[in-house]
Amino acid sequence: MDSTQVLKEFAYIGLGSNIEDREFYLAEAIRLLQENPDIQISRCSSIYETDPVGYTDQAAFLNRVIKVETNLKPSELFKHMLSVEQLLGRVRDIRFGPRTIDLDLLLYGHHQLDQPELLVPHPRMAERAFVLIPLLEIADENSIPAMDILKHNVTELAGKEGVKLWITNNN
Template structure:
């Protein structure tokens, strides 16, 4: 099967979202709405929104980060391309590595796919090192997922310590049937 061709049955995937330029919350919501508006992606669960200190390049505003769980008929690479297209539509410019951005969409996990390709590595190679990814992911990851306990423990530790520069900013209730957000 071609890595870009659709899968025969839907797969579950997890996507991390981040923004620290412009109306951060609105950009996160726009990204989720654009993804959920596609016939090949169903947004199942939306995490809380967390404000986080920047990592890597620290001379920039704080981020809002969250994660979503989706069901998709797209292949991993096709889903990555949709995420990259969505970033571009929402004004993402790649000037500085780990620098300020309107929106950042990272494919974290896709079913049980393990791959190390030029365009995409799954699971995301640095997700277990990043509290700003693990805490929101802990909100949406399936109870039965093999990484659930590891993600939950790392997320709890990051929130408890308070040293990771992450705090709950807002809860968003997602109703996939209507496609509307309730804050």
């Protein structure tokens, strides 16, 4: 990326992995996202180990949230996220099932999108402690609509999904 280029928008992306070397898949997804010259990672949450939700007959997940700055439109960013999942061997055979990597576009600026392939804010974000805890760890007060509601939701959800700090972010 040209050092004079100003990135126009921010987004928050949730990452999860529960197959094989979970930490490797989280790190590799971040590396592959950042290979795009129109994406810059600006913040990374700590990593949390979480119990599976939905389909529970599987290994625990490692989850984290990153904040990116980007010139990509939401659909372009989402398409790049799907290509990263594919590069890392993501298989979609069981809903909420095991995966090498899962990338969810949680927020894209203050935009609301309702497209067949993309809903932003993420529709189940406020119900999931494994998303809210790392999101609120790195979120800027002004960057998240309804921040007070999300903070309230996390107090109601904390501990219900077996969310445990795995590795503290040292950034």
